[in-house]
Amino acid sequence: MYLRSLLDMAETRGAITVSSDELARLAGVNAAKVRKDLSYLGSYGTRGVGYDIEYLLYQITRELGLTQDWPTALIGIGNLGRALASYKGFSERGFRIAALFDVDDDVIGQQVGGLTVRHLDELKESVNEDGLSIGIIATPPSAAQEAAEKLVDAGVKSILNFAPSVVNVSPDVNIRKVDLSIELQILSFYEQRTQAIAAAREANRRLEIKHRPPR
Amino acid sequence: MYLRSLLDMAETRGAITVSSDELARLAGVNAAKVRKDLSYLGSYGTRGVGYDIEYLLYQITRELGLTQDWPTALIGIGNLGRALASYKGFSERGFRIAALFDVDDDVIGQQVGGLTVRHLDELKESVNEDGLSIGIIATPPSAAQEAAEKLVDAGVKSILNFAPSVVNVSPDVNIRKVDLSIELQILSFYEQRTQAIAAAREANRRLEIKHRPPR
DNA sequence: ACGAGCTTGTGACTGAAATCACAAACTCAA
DNA sequence: TTGAGTTTGTGATTTCAGTCACAAGCTCGT
Structure with missing residues (x-):
């Protein structure tokens, strides 16, 4: 988050330094937290000036x-x-999609973004040839586990899973998941709750009007 | 997370009940946490049996x-x-994409997934007509703030932002962001760290061999 | 040189989340 | 019916992240 805020800042404004206060506002967190977080990198700030x-x-x-x-x-x-x-966001941060895989014959051989889609069975050789170190799974949920296993088998130790399903791998493999709909569900939860509260308040108001004697 | 695990379970296995222990394993959390979380919904479990x-x-x-x-x-x-x-994951969970907007004349009017792309300026009327309650921003970072403001202006109180930029809205609006590359950065961090540790260990080993007298 | 005005770095504190641990409540077999 | 074996629900405890607060350290004007 800090990285993103700082990049924004470096692009737009011509400032040389930034205070923890300012960075905190941009990143939407507490200033003390910013300082504590940054202190884990070492003491890179200057008192009275900023970073x-x-x-x-x-x-x-x-x-x-x-x-x-x-x-x-x-x-x-x-x-x-x-x-x-x-x-774009991937390549900007140094994540170069270097090889594409699928199991569907209609898709294999297609050109996508300058790369040719290969069969998943060729993953292992491709990992050796291209030095692939990270795997991204964007398959349907049912195919995610197999994809993960093939990645692990090929020696990939870092996996990002976009498929909305639970995937199990050995503990020395680092797997993270992004569930696109979970955030929507959280929004839905709050919407549902505020609506429920509004409805309850309304019902309550009606009851009071009905039962309370006029002043 | 529990929802997803339970859906998986309901589909595959024919089990009627599930224990907190089992659900914890599937969701990758502590069993006591599962019980405490579920207890907020009320007491829906049966002792000795499960949920x-x-x-x-x-x-x-x-x-x-x-x-x-x-x-x-x-x-x-x-x-x-x-x-x-x-x-698919959205519609499965009850999130129906009901209207599409853009500002690019080349895109406006196109049919995408059975819907016609409209100009962002028509958002307000569309919110009233279709009862839109949630907005998803998938614009380039530079256009995200404007999109958010138009959504708020049209009365939308829940926003999901996929653009990798900081967006500010009034506090009564619920905005959440998904940064696709942040998870990759976390993977990168761990990869980088394990590689650094491996390198340090290797360097250390060499030094020891060099300096330690043979037994 | 010095004091006013910032800003960092961090020990102390606070609060919340996670975990532990166990009584209570259930099933099932004998 | 009883007792062994489960599993929940939750008070007590632990852990950890976040915040506060302030000394230390810097700049700059005078």
């Missing part, structure tokens, strides 16, 4: 491992897969 | 507001927008 934006950007980028190039395999070239393949 | 899967599914669905239909506006019909428009 040097460029230096801080470099340190965060380095710590997150974003100075390296991470060749990434994308499995499942459906609607979501295609969108991810051409998603 | 009735169907009943629990209904209660969670109801509490999350997923028994209702939530007509949703989607702004920004680029790669990601198109993928989201046809994403």
Whole structure:
């Protein structure tokens, strides 16, 4: 989050430094938290001045491992897969989609974003050839477990799963999931609750009018 | 998460009940936490038996507001927008993409997933006509703020932002963001760290060999 | 050189979330 | 009916993240 705020800031304003207060406002958190978080990187701030934006950007980028190039395999070239393949946000952060895989013969061989879709069975050789280190799963839920296993078998230790299903892998593999609909469900929960509260208040108001004697 | 695990379970296995232990394993959390979480819904479990899967599914669905239909506006019909428009996971959970908006004349008028893309300026009328209650932003980062403001102006109180930029709205509006590349950055961080540790261990080993006298 | 005005870095504190641990409540077999 | 074996629901405890508060350290004007 800080990284994103700092990048925004570096682009737009010509400022050299930023205070924890300012960064906090941009990132939507407490200023003390900003300082504590940044202190884990070392003492890169100057009292009375703030943090040097460029230096801080470099340190965060380095710590997150974003100075390296991470060749990434994308499995499942459906609607979501295609969108991810051409998603600017990945390449901007050093995540280069380097190989595409699917199991559907109609899709295999197609050109997507300058890459040819290959069969999932060729994953292992491709990992060796291209040095793939991260795998993204964008398959239907039912195919996610198999995709994960093939990735692990090929030696990939970091997996990002966009399929809305539970995937089990050995504990030394780092798997994270993004469920696109979970955030919508959270919004729905709050909407539902505010509506329910409004309805209850309304019902209550009617009752009071009915039963309370006029003053 | 519980909802998803339970749906999986209801589909595959023919079990009637589930224990907190089992659900915890599926959802990847502590069993006591499962019980405490579920207890907020009321006491729907039976000691010595567990929870009735169907009943629990209904209660969670109801509490999350997923028994209702939530007509949703989607702004920004680029790669990601198109993928989201046809994403099965949304409709399965009751989120119906009911209207599409963009500002690009080349895109406006196109048919995407059975809907015609309209100009963002028509948002307000569409909110009134179709009863849109949730807005999804899938624009480029620079256009996200404007899209959010138009949504708020039209009366939408729940917004999901896929654009990787900070968006400010009044506090009575519920805005959540999904940053597709943040999860990759987290994976990168761990990869970077394990590689750094491995490198340090290797360097250390070499030093020891060099300096330690042979036994 | 010095004091006013900032801003960082961090120990102390607070509050919330996660976990533990166990009584209570159920099933089932004998 | 009883007792062994489960499993829930929840008070007590632990852990951890977030916040507060302030000394330390910097700049700049005078």
